[in-house]
Amino acid sequence: MFQNQWQQTTTHTSAHLAQTMTLLSLTAAELQQKIDSELANNPALELVEERRCPMCKRLLPPFGPCPICSQPKSENSDDPIVFISPREDFYTGTGTGISEVPDEPYASEMIDLPTYVLKQAAADLKVEDRLIAAYILNHLDEDGFLTITPIEVARYHHRLPSEIQEIIELLKRCDPVGVCSAHPAEAMLAQVESLAENIEIPAFTREVIKDYLPKVSQHHFSDIARALKSSTQQIQNVANFISENLNPFPARAHWGDVRNPNASGSEAFHQPDVLIYYLNDNPANPLVVEIILPVRGTLKVNQLFKDALKSVEEEHAVEWKEDIEKASLLIKCIQQRSNAMKLLLEQLVVLQKDYIISGDKKMVPLTRAKIAEELGLHESTISRAVSGKTIQLPNKKIVPMAVFFDRSLSLRTVIKEMIEHENTPLSDSEIKEKLEEEGVSIARRTVAKYRSMEGILPAHLRSNSKS
DNA sequence: CTATGGCACGGATT
DNA sequence: AATCCGTGCCATAG
Structure with missing residues (x-):
């Protein structure tokens, strides 16, 4: 029945x-x-009490x-x-x-990023500017960057671009510092300014961020030093400062090995x-x-509501019935x-158990299609189930579920370790050969690609200077 | 001449 | 159908 x-x-x-x-x-x-x-809109839907394990x-x-x-x-x-x-x-x-x-229950007032930032900024904004601020905040991408240009905002609201820029500057100082920037460099500059109030900023930091960010990520320190007429050591300092104190993606939970102390607020957005x-x-x-x-608790169709359906006039009955249908x-x-x-x-857990326990190196190449076949589900189902989700591993790292399907992660880590343990800098083709000895066949070009993905600089620039 | 990065193509994945 | 990924080829830097 x-x-x-x-x-x-x-x-x-x-x-x-x-x-x-x-x-x-x-x-x-x-x-x-x-x-x-x-729950708020449908009276037929009911949330009953939570049960706890005794x-x-x-x-x-x-x-x-x-x-x-x-x-x-x-x-x-x-x-x-x-x-x-x-x-x-x-x-x-x-x-x-x-x-x-939980130390930091965000749930009680789960507010979204735009609201969160707007709350902080509201006091400093003129009333007529709040609307614009809200508009801007609603056009951020998941990293907290602008998806529109100030010019567009200005046109849309019939204001001067300079006025818009002022508002943006204000927003940038709000909690995920650097939010509303157009790109990582801008966000980081905002963070520098904010930090400058309390601590000392290494020389050249701003210049480096402004013009040489890509080089920094490739560890091309000597290039930068030359261009800025500074020393490699000094640039190295700047790079350390950057990686320790700045977050290129203010609104993104930073996963992987990017550690960042001043990210208190942004983390809560990625559970x-x-x-x-x-x-x-x-x-x-x-x-x-x-x-x-x-x-919390159990979701079910309200029984009272169901019973009441019988004793209600025709006109409502239809509507109510709909609610019940929708709820169930x-x-x-x-x-x-x-x-x-x-x-x-x-x-997933069975197949990738080694990865979960012992880290990136043990990642088994896996495709969504294979899992789908195993489970007898359609690939697109798996795709949907995986996309956007994140998993917290035993080592407390939060990674996107998609990494479980990353075919190259394991190779990349092998390469990374190989280079870490090297005595003489290995060239890409040498790495390729070494890998082949271990039974892995891979093109030289691909080694290069993986290497740069890991942010490791090429062999000739990798003279054995350990910092 | 060797080592790399860029572009782009084809096959696999989603 | 749209995207991603490994590769080959070629230009460039050292």
């Missing part, structure tokens, strides 16, 4: 399928937004027992535990998630969709894979999304 009704809703193909697709491609944070708005106090998934406590004690520890978890609140990126209070960690953070324990479901559809779709994510992660 219940089953039947369920089935009917699911097999209602077109619209439902479409919605599942859409939901699948949403990240945890986006999904939460969606659910919140649905043992570990962790929030329980919508159905079933606690995934962790219910694990049989002596289990084949090779099998990672994969499960869907309600969000325990937003994580800071360091916690295990188990009975731990991982999946957490992978050792149970209780002990590497001896099995891996736990936790898929964040941004809902949404729930169904969310379940499907969760299910797909779970299937995907189960495969």
Whole structure:
């Protein structure tokens, strides 16, 4: 009986399928937004109480027992535990998630970047300028850069470009410092100015940022020194300062090995969709894979509402019925999304286990198509499920899920290590040969490409001067 | 002449 | 159909 009704809703193909697709491609944070708005607009949708595991106090998934406590004690520890978890609140990126209070709960007021910046700037803006500021903030890309030019804004609002520029300058000083810049260099300059108020800035820093950023990333220090009539050592200092204190992408959570102390505010915008960690953070324990479901408690169709449907006049009945349909559809779709994510992660974690445990080098080349085949799902499903999502690894790094499908990552790290351990600088073709001895066949040109991807400068400029 | 970076083409992936 | 990636060829720098 219940089953039947369920089935009917699911097999209602077109619209439902479409919605599942859409939901699948949403990240945890986006999904939460969606659910919140649905909850507010649809009276038939109800959020019932959260359940906690009596043992570990962790929030329980919508159905079933606690995934962790219910694990049989002596289990084949090779099998990672994969499960869907309600969000325990937003994580800071360091916690295990188990009975731990988040340090920085952003969730209570999850505001988006534009709002966040506007709040800070509002006080310093003239009333008539706020609208413009809001307009500008709404035209930022995910890194916090402008997608429009000041000229365009000026035309649109019938103001002088200089006035617009003033507003932008103001916005640049707000929390993710450098937001609203046109490119990384500009953002970094803004950060320099802001830092200059408190600490000393190495000489030439501004000049280097302005004109030689690409060279810095390639470690072409001597070139820059020559051009600026400075010393290589001095430029090296500047480069260190830059990498330690500046963030080229103010609004982006910095993943990978870019460390950045002054990024307090920006990190909160990228919550991982999946957490992978050792149970209780002990590497001896099995891996736990936790898929964040941004809902506390259980979502369901309000039973009272359903009952009330029978005793209501005709005109409303239609409308109400629609609401109920919509609600149950949404729930169904969310379940499907969760299910797909779970299937995907189960495969992914098993296949890439070495990578998760021991790092980039062990990455297995993998394509979305292969996974799709394994799972019997369509490639596009996998694509959607992967795109935009991020995963937190046991080592606390947050990486895009797409790296699990990066065919070259493992080779790149091998090359990187090879160069790190080299005595005499190896040329690209020498590296190619070495790799071939290890059974890897790859073109010389490709070595060069990987090398530059890793920001390693060419052999002849890599004379053994260790800093 | 050797080592690299740029451009662009073709096949694989999404 | 659109994009990404590995490569080959060629120009350039040293």
